[in-house]
Amino acid sequence: MNDDDFYVGWRPKAHAADRRFLLGAAIGLGVAALGAGAALGARGLAPGPGEWRQDDLHVYSGLLMQDPYLRLRFRDTSGDVRDALVVGYGKNALPVTAASPRAVTIRASAIERGRALMLAVPDPANIQDATGARMPATPAPQIVGETLLVGELVDAKCWYGAMRPGYGKPHKGCAALCIQGRLPIALCTSSACGDAEAVAPLLVDENGAPHGPRLAAFAADPIAVTGVLVRSGDLLSVRAAIGDIRRLG
Amino acid sequence: MSATYKAVQWTPAKIGYDAVTAFGVLGFVASYIAAGISAAPDAHPSEIQLAMRALGAAAFVLFTVILLIGPAARMSRRFLPLLYNRRHLGVTCFAVAATHAALSIVWYHGFAQINPLVSLLTANPRFDSITGFPFEFLGIGALAILFLMAATSHDFWNALLGPRLWKALHMAAYPAYALIVAHGLLGVTQSEPSPLHAAAFGAGAAIVAAAHLAAGLRERARDRIIAATTADGWLHVGAPELIPDKRARIVDTGAGARIAVFREGARITAISNRCRHQGGPLGEGRIIDGCVTCPWHGFQYRPEDGVSPPPYRERVATYPTKIVGGEVFVHPHPAPLGAVTAPSITGRS
Numbered sequence: 001m002n003d004d005d006f007y008v009g010w011r012p013k014a015h016a017a018d019r020r021f022l023l024g025a026a027i028g029l030g031v032a033a034l035g036a037g038a039a040l041g042a043r044g045l046a047p048g049p050g051e052w053r054q055d056d057l058h059v060y061s062g063l064l065m066q067d068p069y070l071r072l073r074f075r076d077t078s079g080d081v082r083d084a085l086v087v088g089y090g091k092n093a094l095p096v097t098a099a100s101p102r103a104v105t106i107r108a109s110a111i112e113r114g115r116a117l118m119l120a121v122p123d124p125a126n127i128q129d130a131t132g133a134r135m136p137a138t139p140a141p142q143i144v145g146e147t148l149l150v151g152e153l154v155d156a157k158c159w160y161g162a163m164r165p166g167y168g169k170p171h172k173g174c175a176a177l178c179i180q181g182r183l184p185i186a187l188c189t190s191s192a193c194g195d196a197e198a199v200a201p202l203l204v205d206e207n208g209a210p211h212g213p214r215l216a217a218f219a220a221d222p223i224a225v226t227g228v229l230v231r232s233g234d235l236l237s238v239r240a241a242i243g244d245i246r247r248l249g
Numbered sequence: 250m251s252a253t254y255k256a257v258q259w260t261p262a263k264i265g266y267d268a269v270t271a272f273g274v275l276g277f278v279a280s281y282i283a284a285g286i287s288a289a290p291d292a293h294p295s296e297i298q299l300a301m302r303a304l305g306a307a308a309f310v311l312f313t314v315i316l317l318i319g320p321a322a323r324m325s326r327r328f329l330p331l332l333y334n335r336r337h338l339g340v341t342c343f344a345v346a347a348t349h350a351a352l353s354i355v356w357y358h359g360f361a362q363i364n365p366l367v368s369l370l371t372a373n374p375r376f377d378s379i380t381g382f383p384f385e386f387l388g389i390g391a392l393a394i395l396f397l398m399a400a401t402s403h404d405f406w407n408a409l410l411g412p413r414l415w416k417a418l419h420m421a422a423y424p425a426y427a428l429i430v431a432h433g434l435l436g437v438t439q440s441e442p443s444p445l446h447a448a449a450f451g452a453g454a455a456i457v458a459a460a461h462l463a464a465g466l467r468e469r470a471r472d473r474i475i476a477a478t479t480a481d482g483w484l485h486v487g488a489p490e491l492i493p494d495k496r497a498r499i500v501d502t503g504a505g506a507r508i509a510v511f512r513e514g515a516r517i518t519a520i521s522n523r524c525r526h527q528g529g530p531l532g533e534g535r536i537i538d539g540c541v542t543c544p545w546h547g548f549q550y551r552p553e554d555g556v557s558p559p560p561y562r563e564r565v566a567t568y569p570t571k572i573v574g575g576e577v578f579v580h581p582h583p584a585p586l587g588a589v590t591a592p593s594i595t596g597r598s
């Protein structure tokens with residue numbers, strides 16, 4: 001480098017050699033930035049097939065009950081009986097109870113992951129008592145058997161598709177808030193919670209009641225659960241005492 | 250330099266530098282999001298969550314580039330133009346990291362009855378676990394340091410705090426980088442099926458460490474070449490012609506200080522090798538318009554008194570020189586700051 005090449009940043013113009021080098025560096029860095037972004041972006045955590053069609057509100061008519069979370073049993077357009085969890089729009093459960101099953105119409109948007117369905121209600125006033133409609137019968141819980149399940153503790157709303165992805169460590173704070181807000185808690189039993197085939201039974205206490213906020217600290221953690229698997233309509237849940245839930249990592 | 254301060258003294262070069270930076274960051278983020286969507290068109294992560302991750306990754310990559318510019322400029326002068334406006338990269342890095350943080354806090358900790366910041370600080374109490382560690386705190390620490398550095402990156406703060414305190418503050422870039430690597434390794438990579446993100450964090454840290462090691466080794470080798478010898482308390486510099494015209498030879502006093510001995514024609518002068526601005530190596534600069542010009546950001550000092558030309562007021566130490574038997578010597582004790590030290594004349598130009 002000769003003296004004329006000496007770079008002084010406050011000079012109005014850099015030397016030709018510096019300009020050539022900087023142009024090359026700018027092009028190189030630009031191409032590297034695009035390439036690195038694409039390589040990293042293509043290999044992120046898969047969210048799974050869940051989806052929340054938030055602006056697509058429909059009216060559902062069925063039986064609203066608390067079992068153990070707020071849920072609606074209804075007939076879909078093909079006449080099949082379906083069970084859907086019913087939640088609010090934020091990270092809180094709806095301030096609605098249904099101590100005994102009652103017939104209602106609900107205007108809500110669907111959060112759907114495969115067969116798993118959740119209805120998100122933007123306003124409690126969207127739930128209206130209904131009369132005269134033919135309602136499906138309340139489901140009888142069936143005990144599937146004792147089980148040991150290993151997986152990640154998730155909040156069902158995010159995992160069903162409210163968040164994409166709605167699991168994993170970065171999502172822990174969100175899952176903890178949902179659990180503190182008394183939204184349904186589930187156990188994603190797959191080692192890859194983003195897989196289309198992954199299932200997530202609800203996690204309830206030994207009596208079938210919600211664990212509630214005490215499980216918030218377990219959010220997004222790998223856990224092992226010893227309990228009893230119970231099916232109630234479309235909803236699968238594992239009943240386990242708090243002492244039978246063990247953190248693995 | 251310290252006459253008056255403007256937020257940015259725009260030049261075409263700075264505009265170009267910032268345009269390339271903006272293109273690089275936006276290009277990285279856009280290609281990250283586009284690749285995330287096109288990798289699984291029917292079941293891709295939400296755009297907002299992709300943006301959150303893309304911004305975090307962009308801040309990390311940009312920070313890595315920032316930390317590589319210093320060693321690169323020590324290895325080759327060609328990188329000096331990147332060093333000149335490095336603070337623009339630092340401020341951009343803070344802005345990108347802050348956007349990543351804001352988006353993450355709103356998305357993951359908002360939409361609930363608890364204050365998002367309270368949720369952020371209380372959601373994960375697992376400080377006793379490595380894999381479960383609340384990585385958010387590492388990010389908060391890094392962001393606080395990045396903010397401090399971005400807020401004090403202007404020369405106004407350098408003049409106010411003094412170069413040593415300012416430099417010490419900005420050396421916090423290294424702990425901040427370590428915090429970001431840990432934030433990534435204990436956060437997003439914990440759930441990733443692909444090892445690519447973890448590898449990127451590891452590779453970034455390894456490259457930064459290797460570049461600093463290589464630059465340090467090169468510096469040490471250079472110091473050995475210019476080792477000074479003493480005679481009557483003076484340091485032997487060598488024959489005047491060993492010093493290129495308008496350039497310097499750097500002499501190590503052996504007491505931790507370095508002196509830049511300049512020759513301009515027949516005039517020999519000596520000033521501290523340490524620039525008042527950010528400690529740049531004045532001995533690697535050159536004399537322009539009669540002033541020693543720092544290679545890093547172009548601060549200038551008159552060789553005979555070490556004072557910046559008006560209207561600037563920065564000062565560095567000067568050292569007495571003498572020529573005995575055709576050889577240049579420099580005294581290791583500086584003259585009082587601002588005092589004129591007469592140049593030695595070689596008798597030939």
Ligand code: FES
Pocket residue numbers: 524525526527528529530543544545546547548
């Ligand atoms: S270190 Fe900035 S001009 Fe010398």
